[in-house]
Amino acid sequence: MSLLEVKGISFSYEKPIIENLSFSANGGESISIMGVSGSGKSTLLHILSSFLKPQKGSVNIFNKDIYAIPYAEILALRRKEIGIIFQSHYLFLGFSARENLEVASLLSEERIDDSLLEFFGIFENLPKNVSALSGGQQQRLSIARILTKKPHIIFADEPTGNLDRENAFKVMGLLFEYIHQTSTLLIYVTHDPLLAQKATRSYQLENATLKPLH
Numbered sequence: 184m185s186l187l188e189v190k191g192i193s194f195s196y197e198k199p200i201i202e203n204l205s206f207s208a209n210g211g212e213s214i215s216i217m218g219v220s221g222s223g224k225s226t227l228l229h230i231l232s233s234f235l236k237p238q239k240g241s242v243n244i245f246n247k248d249i250y251a252i253p254y255a256e257i258l259a260l261r262r263k264e265i266g267i268i269f270q271s272h273y274l275f276l277g278f279s280a281r282e283n284l285e286v287a288s289l290l291s292e293e294r295i296d297d298s299l300l301e302f303f304g305i306f307e308n309l310p311k312n313v314s315a316l317s318g319g320q321q322q323r324l325s326i327a328r329i330l331t332k333k334p335h336i337i338f339a340d341e342p343t344g345n346l347d348r349e350n351a352f353k354v355m356g357l358l359f360e361y362i363h364q365t366s367t368l369l370i371y372v373t374h375d376p377l378l379a380q381k382a383t384r385s386y387q388l389e390n391a392t393l394k395p396l397h
């Protein structure tokens with residue numbers, strides 16, 4: 184049984200975005216998705232992460248078709264099993280770093296893990312207001328907030344798109360190490376070919392399908 188199994192999904196707006204796509208992935212893998220602007224990368228992530236039902240096919244997480252289960256189960260999946268990282272950090276401004284982590288901890292019923300915060304280099308920043316943190320620190324906090332939930336799958340849409348290259352590689356390096364240690368599955372969209380190459384599998388979204396890059 185694969186952690187994520189995508190079977191023959193198709194989705195169109197005015198034109199086809201995804202056509203008859205199938206693949207599966209397991210914990211510990213990292214999958215990068217590249218593609219020109221408008222090719223459908225964000226749409227694909229929305230489909231895989233339970234937010235947009237495909238017009239054909241199924242998305243299975245832990246052997247459950249996520250578009251066929253009751254809504255309460257989808258909510259539980261989003262709260263505990265799936266983590267989504269965006270280009271913008273979406274932290275609660277005006278609150279401290281610790282308060283931001285506490286929200287994730289309450290929702291997922293998981294404890295805040297101090298060693299994770301040490302690992303991401305943000306432990307000393309916990310009492311600080313989010314707006315007093317640098318861009319890199321904010322994004323590391325935002326990722327630590329997602330990881331506080333201990334999700335099994337992380338979807339990331341250009342997670343380091345707002346950071347300079349040095350910070351982007353530092354943050355992604357931490358994320359790769361984390362998923363390797365915890366057997367988490369990471370699926371991320373990037374425009375940076377060097378960041379894409381760091382994945383265990385790389386794809387280009389083109390003509391409504393995923394073409395393997397390596």
Ligand SMILES: Nc1ncnc2c1ncn2[C@@H]1O[C@H](COP(=O)(O)OP(=O)(O)OP(=O)(O)O)[C@@H](O)[C@H]1O
Nearest residue numbers: 196197200218219220221222223224225226227388
């Ligand atoms: N809600 C919507 N209604 C109609 N068309 C949409 C909608 N959302 C996206 N699209 C169209 O679907 C296509 C794919 O959009 P999507 O945002 O998935 O592309 P992308 O590859 O993530 O682009 P980018 O790299 O610019 O973020 C685009 O042509 C977009 O205009």
